[in-house]
Amino acid sequence: MGGKWLSGNGYWVRRVVSNGNVTYPYEHKIIAEDILGRPLKKNERVWWVDGNRSNLDHSNLVICDVRFSAILRMRMRAYLECNNPNLLYCNRCSKWKNPRFFFTHNRSVSGKGAYCRACTRNIIDEGIRLKQLGIQRKQKFSES
Ligand SMILES: [Zn+2]
8 A cells, every 4th residue: 555645845755554554755765765776875865957856757866965966956056046057155145156256165065154255254354343342253143
């Protein structure tokens, strides 16, 4: 007894009954594990080439590690929002910018926590100013 349906978050879910136990695994996970011939590892994710989570055609699924899927997600977002997959997103000024506007050490390829050069400088300047005023950064944030 099984059956599958599209969940609210756009994933196909399957009802699996085994030894009297009912589980609801994601269909893409079942397909990926079937292709691999083993369970997905903790750091492995399924990526949808066309961005459509309900499209389970094998040519639309890529199994990759979590870091690579983060890079793909960022590049796809940049492409969809700016028509340029090479741009990076600054999480402080909320702008898409050329990677050259990011410090190398701060240029997270997945864009997570990445701040552009200008924002990084502002943060440092702000920190220096607060220090000069004798204000701890922590205090400032706890007040807001
Ligand atoms: Zn910025």
